[in-house]
Amino acid sequence: MTVALLFLWFALLVLPDIPARRSLERALIEVPARRLNELNRGLVIVTIALAVLGLLLFQLLEQDGMLLFSMALPELSMILASVEVTTLVDIVATALVVSAGIKMRQVTGLIIATMFRPRARTKRTRVQRGHSANDDEDGPATLALAA
Numbered sequence: 001m002t003v004a005l006l007f008l009w010f011a012l013l014v015l016p017d018i019p020a021r022r023s024l025e026r027a028l029i030e031v032p033a034r035r036l037n038e039l040n041r042g043l044v045i046v047t048i049a050l051a052v053l054g055l056l057l058f059q060l061l062e063q064d065g066m067l068l069f070s071m072a073l074p075e076l077s078m079i080l081a082s083v084e085v086t087t088l089v090d091i092v093a094t095a096l097v098v099s100a101g102i103k104m105r106q107v108t109g110l111i112i113a114t115m116f117r118p119r120a121r122t123k124r125t126r127v128q129r130g131h132s133a134n135d136d137e138d139g140p141a142t143l144a145l146a147a
């Protein structure tokens with residue numbers, strides 16, 4: 001296969017502009033370039049995430065992990081394609097970039113200023129307690145008048 005592709009590549013370099021060369025160029029250069037142009041950032045990120053998940057399962061569960069991953073891959077890829085996870089990945093990446101742009105001194109200064117801000121103190125007064133109606137006290141007994 002490699003020898004055949006090298007031969008075709010060499011034929012593209014050597015052949016003059018004839019219909020055979022143009023059809024080879026279309027099949028070997030233009031069609032793959034058009035297919036590669038359809039790739040976007042989200043698709044690449046999801047593909048890398050699936051590959052990392054497969055390697056992790058293989059590392060942890062060895063042969064059973066690869067068997068499990070190969071059985072779950074079609075359903076997992078369809079779920080990822082239908083939910084549009086690439087938009088969520090873009091949102092998370094944007095949030096990380098924006099949060100990296102914020103100066104940490106300003107954030108910590110704001111947190112400290114709001115947590116340890118002096119609060120206005122009100123003067124506390126003692127509540128005057130009245131004497132309880134206790135019959136054991138020494139002194140004149142008073143009766144409550146009922147209205």
